[in-house]
Amino acid sequence: MRTFVFLIIVLISGAFAGTIHGVVNFVIVEPYLDQAIGIENQNLFASGEEKDTPEFWVEYEGYRVWQKSGQILAGTILGTSIGALFGIIFALSRNSLPGNNDVKKAVVLSGIMWFTLFLIPFLKYPANPPTVGDPETVILRSILYLSFIAISGFGALAFYKLSKKFQNNRKLVVLIGYGVFISVAFFAMPENPDEITAPMDLVNEFRIVSFLGVTSFWVSIGLILGFFWNRLGPHKETTTSYN
């Protein structure tokens, strides 16, 4: 393996895909965030926690610009991070993945990871806009979300490993085994403890655009890493000669 090439293409692919995610969010998610934060501000005025003064709006504009400008940068950082995980799993599983080239193999893996690490956890704990979420429960919600992602990911991996012990119907073993396992976990895991008080239209539309944004990342990472891997072949053997 050409390690330097491997590391570079993994990190660059993740950063590219994450930047695409950030740009997609900037275009389609930001309007919903602005709308939700507008409701949050009105709630603050109504409860007397804040006053609707010019000073409030100056301070608000200051941190909103900081938050918005971070959308794409945070996308690049998150993309590099998730891309690193994707690169490790792709390198370890490449020989087992279906497809006659690395783009197809990478897209298959990104589809599997999109399903197990994003879609299943998203169905249990969907994204919420600002105004939804009690600060008192944020640690509990973070633990639940991360735990369910880990349960889903390790569950899929465990059933894949288990299926190797079977001579026939390996795919069926993985599908049925993971399906039963994750269904039990889905209903056993506690619900999000927070009540939704924001308008459901806003919450549902926010969830749709959030879904599209994250999906754009998983599509991008598969295509980009697969393309680079196909072109540069970091898996090719390196030979060192000693005299």
Place this chain on the structure above:
Amino acid sequence: MQINISKSGIPIFAIVLLAIVFVFGLFFVGYDQGHIFSIVLGEQAFEDLYIHELTHDMRHAAGFPCH
């Protein structure tokens, strides 16, 4: 005498390096509440929440619990 050694596996250090990038990036974007800057700014970092605010919009958009 010449000895040729061929390597096709993934070096452990590459996996460890990528695992560190994964954990750090995930914490930075999804979970930091002032922890990273508190190393240099102390308790004030938990009030300022610079990284939290910088990653605020992506946290919501990517499905992380934010506040």
